[in-house]
Amino acid sequence: MDARKHCAAEHESADVVIVGYGPVGGTLANLLGQCGIATLVLEREQAAYHLPRAVHFDDECMRVFQTIGLAEAIEPLVHVSPGMRFVDPAGLPILEWPRQQARTPVGWHASYRFHQPELECILRQGLARFPTVRVRTRVEALAVDEDAAGVIIRAEDLNTGRLERIRARYVVGCDGARSFIRRKIGETPDDLRFDERWLVVDLLLKQPKPELGDWSVQYCNPARPATYVRGTGNRRRWEIALRDDEDTAEMVRPEKVWALLAPWLTPNEAELERAACYRFQSIVARPWRLGRLLLAGDAAHQTPPFLGQGMCAGIRDAANLAWKLARVLRGLDDAGLLDSYETERAPHVREYIALAVRLGGLINTKAMQAALPDGTRPGEPVTMDTIKPELGPGLSAGWTGLPRQVVPQPVLSDGQRLDAHVGYRHALLLRAGTTLDAAALDRLGNRDVVVVKDTAPALQSFLSGHGVIAVAVRPDRYLLGAARDAAELATLVQQI
Numbered sequence: 392m393d394a395r396k397h398c399a400a401e402h403e404s405a406d407v408v409i410v411g412y413g414p415v416g417g418t419l420a421n422l423l424g425q426c427g428i429a430t431l432v433l434e435r436e437q438a439a440y441h442l443p444r445a446v447h448f449d450d451e452c453m454r455v456f457q458t459i460g461l462a463e464a465i466e467p468l469v470h471v472s473p474g475m476r477f478v479d480p481a482g483l484p485i486l487e488w489p490r491q492q493a494r495t496p497v498g499w500h501a502s503y504r505f506h507q508p509e510l511e512c513i514l515r516q517g518l519a520r521f522p523t524v525r526v527r528t529r530v531e532a533l534a535v536d537e538d539a540a541g542v543i544i545r546a547e548d549l550n551t552g553r554l555e556r557i558r559a560r561y562v563v564g565c566d567g568a569r570s571f572i573r574r575k576i577g578e579t580p581d582d583l584r585f586d587e588r589w590l591v592v593d594l595l596l597k598q599p600k601p602e603l604g605d606w607s608v609q610y611c612n613p614a615r616p617a618t619y620v621r622g623t624g625n626r627r628r629w630e631i632a633l634r635d636d637e638d639t640a641e642m643v644r645p646e647k648v649w650a651l652l653a654p655w656l657t658p659n660e661a662e663l664e665r666a667a668c669y670r671f672q673s674i675v676a677r678p679w680r681l682g683r684l685l686l687a688g689d690a691a692h693q694t695p696p697f698l699g700q701g702m703c704a705g706i707r708d709a710a711n712l713a714w715k716l717a718r719v720l721r722g723l724d725d726a727g728l729l730d731s732y733e734t735e736r737a738p739h740v741r742e743y744i745a746l747a748v749r750l751g752g753l754i755n756t757k758a759m760q761a762a763l764p765d766g767t768r769p770g771e772p773v774t775m776d777t778i779k780p781e782l783g784p785g786l787s788a789g790w791t792g793l794p795r796q797v798v799p800q801p802v803l804s805d806g807q808r809l810d811a812h813v814g815y816r817h818a819l820l821l822r823a824g825t826t827l828d829a830a831a832l833d834r835l836g837n838r839d840v841v842v843v844k845d846t847a848p849a850l851q852s853f854l855s856g857h858g859v860i861a862v863a864v865r866p867d868r869y870l871l872g873a874a875r876d877a878a879e880l881a882t883l884v885q886q887i
């Protein structure tokens with residue numbers, strides 16, 4: 392689109408401007424690039440942040456990385472995690488969350504450890520594949536204003552000091568916890584009541600220390616709640632709660648840090664990479680969209696990291712939003728489609744935050760009883776299951792009796808995985824023997840829906856196990872709807 396004719400002083404234009412080039416902005420840019428959408432990413436900093444915050448992501452995120460064609464590059468750099476254990480002050484386990492070692496139905500492992508700067512580097516390199524995506528670092532977005540033609544972003548090129556006006560049809564604020572776009576859009580975010588200062592310490596082991604183990608450990612110790620995480624290679628992380636009377640600047644000093652780490656290791660055994668204090672908060676923005684302005688990632692929600700789901704939620708935001716933006720920009724749907732973004736994503740992320748806050752209560756022992764089932768005894772740990780929330784109210788089609796969750800990714804008869812066959816598009820999965828007439832096939836073709844008629848046992852047993860003859864899947868791999876008979880299939884086809 393050439394928007395310069397609207398305003399002579401405009402320096403640049405794009406269909407979507409993404410403010411913020413963290414993991415969420417980077418993933419969203421890759422997804423939009425894949426859709427061929429003219430996208431401009433603005434980032435204040437010169438380079439990706441060189442130290443990690445997130446250390447874990449899940450199978451669903453890896454599936455999104457697969458969608459953008461980067462899973463193969465990421466896989467050699469990750470470590471599959473066996474799970475997480477919560478122990479009492481005596482070291483006795485009270486709760487265990489084992490993560491299955493075989494691939495899940497989603498097609499990837501349940502839990503990965505990773506080094507965030509490496510992931511961000513791959514996401515950034517991935518953008519070189521897309522001629523429609525442009526990245527500008529050292530550009531700070533200062534203000535956004537909507538007019539009849541779209542949005543004007545006022546930004547400063549930090550290299551030259553030049554002030555610019557950039558035009559966009561949509562702006563997505565992936566600008567992190569202190570998002571200025573969130574402040575522009577809305578009211579005070581909902582506070583889900585967790586706000587603590589924690590010291591985050593990253594270390595590089597100088598020698599193997601197998602006794603630390605591969606499981607993450609949550610030390611539910613009222614005297615000093617702490618988390619241990621095995622990172623990739625020789626990387627190890629401790630997160631340690633700070634007391635109200637402890638001074639942040641004082642607590643990040645190496646001698647203080649080593650004193651806190653004394654129960655686990657000494658300065659001879661590891662090199663201190665960094666120690667920093669973070670505020671672990673739990674908030675959800677309201678709303679996530681105002682006209683042509685949208686939020687994603689930490690700008691939209693923040694969670695204490697006890698489930699390792701903050702970035703994961705942001706990656707899910709990107710996967711939910713990108714295809715909707717692309718459809719609206721291509722004229723396949725009207726802008727109302729974008730309203731489903733918040734209604735679907737906000738309840739989903741709230742479930743993760745609520746569980747993380749409850750687990751935080753267990754770790755800091757302030758709400759231990761509330762977090763554990765009745766009758767739990769130290770040394771006889773209860774097992775925690777992975778939650779798989781459904782999307783909140785939003786898009787649906789056909790018969791809506793199945794949960795609106797991520798659908799499995801079976802391997803098809805030709806050895807290809809489902810997503811590789813479908814691409815970042817809608818799919819209609821058909822039970823063997825189910826047929827579609829020419830009009831239905833025409834409509835599906837026009838709507839860019841891939842019809843998958845394959846006899847692979849994993850696909851067929853997924854359909855027959857749910858008693859359906861067809862399932863419609865969205866580009867973000869969530870279930871859109873299903874059909875149990877020919878009449879419902881006709882409706883499903885009409886509503887995709």
Ligand SMILES: Cc1cc2nc3c(=O)[nH]c(=O)nc-3n(C[C@H](O)[C@H](O)[C@H](O)COP(=O)(O)OP(=O)(O)OC[C@H]3O[C@@H](n4cnc5c(N)ncnc54)[C@H](O)[C@@H]3O)c2cc1C
Pocket residue numbers: 410411412413414415416433434435436444445446447448530531532533565566567568570571591630669687688689690696698699700701702703704705
């Ligand atoms: C200690 C800790 C541990 C964590 N562990 C996990 C974990 O294991 N798993 C997990 O999933 N999550 C975890 N998280 C959360 C995760 O780190 C964040 O959710 C994630 O990094 C957020 O990504 P983002 O892209 O939304 O924002 P950010 O990474 O914060 O990126 C925002 C970007 O926007 C840029 N920006 C801001 N304002 C402007 C502007 N006006 N103009 C231009 N650019 C701008 C910033 O420079 C920045 O690069 C953890 C967090 C912490 C603190």
